[in-house]
Amino acid sequence: MAKTKSRHRARSTVAILDHRILVRRGLTGIVADSGTHEVLFEAGSAAELFAILQERSDRGQPLPEVIILDILMPEVDSLEVLTQLGERFPECAPFVITDSAEPTHMRLAFEHGARAYALRDLSATAIVTALEALKIHRHFVGPVMVSHLIRAFVTGGQQDPLSMLTEREQDVLRLAALQFGNREIAERLSISEHTVKTHLRHATEKLGVKTRHEAVSLAIQSGMALKPRLVPRLDESSHDSDGPSTPTTNSGIR
Incomplete structure (x- = not known):
């Protein structure tokens, strides 16, 4: 019995950020079925996520210990979202679940504050394992990404x-x-x-x-x-195929 109670006390609270409702519902089901973790809320956009987090913080309500999100969200700088989470809500551990198997994306995610990174085909069991790792303040990398990471490490320096x-x-x-x-x-x-x-x-x-x-x-x-x-080209017939090939002098991204 003592072990069961301890297990209950280890329950993690989770928030899910994704613009696709079916993805959110699927992840919510996996977390709920684990019996050891629970979803506090879902958000369909970064703006909604931060609004809910701020409201809960202002009301003295507990914040989610883990926030599951994608690094490839439309119309939003996901790396900036990770940075803002670290600055404003450091108690929330970002868990990136994405379609991107790019080692560089994983590196950038961790550099900007992610605590876990895995591909979207991660099994339900592995998702629960990741949540348990985050609960005790450890990092987690999905098994497929570990292989990509090793390959990138071995071939590093030879890649264009x-x-x-x-x-x-x-x-x-x-x-x-x-x-x-x-x-x-x-x-x-x-x-x-x-x-x-x-x-x-x-x-x-x-x-x-x-x-x-x-x-x-x-x-x-x-x-x-x-x-x-x-x-x-916007209009193939109205644009000449030749164009300037010298670099722009603008030194900023914006």
């Missing part, structure tokens, strides 16, 4: 820096190298200007440079700006 960028980050950087502004890049890729800025910031971080100009210079040196993989 630009290969660390996601396809979308490469698309944005390629257009920036062709001297398109943020607004035109956004229109050509059918994304928001905010998302363009986010992709450029992530690209500069991954490339180990500090400015947009430096990132663009690397892209040009690698020949990325000359590659035709994706230089989308």
Whole structure:
């Protein structure tokens, strides 16, 4: 009996942030079925998450010990969300569950405050194991990501820096190298200007440079700006195929 009571006292409280309601409900079911953890609330956006956390804090209500979220959320800088959680609600341990198997994404997530990182195909049992690890202030990395991490470690130093960028980050950087502004890049890729800025910031971080100009210079040196993989046009008939190939002089991402 004593052991059962101890187990009950070890119950973790969880909040789930995801813009997809089916994902939230699925994770809520897994946590509830564990019998040792409970979901305090769900949030469909970062703004909603912070509003609920602030309200609970103002009312003296307990905050969730773990916040499950994705690092690839639309229209939001997920790394900034992790940073803000660490600064405003350090008692909440961020647990990233995502579709991204990029080792660089995992590294950036941990650098910005994540305590656990796993792919979305993580089993229910493994999710519970991760929650238990977080409960005793340990980090957790999903088994598939461990393999990616080892592979990246072994081949580190031999990898082309630009290969660390996601396809979308490469698309944005390629257009920036062709001297398109943020607004035109956004229109050509059918994304928001905010998302363009986010992709450029992530690209500069991954490339180990500090400015947009430096990132663009690397892209040009690698020949990325000359590659035709994706230089989308709003109107193929009204745009000449040739464009400037010198780096922009803008030193900021915004």
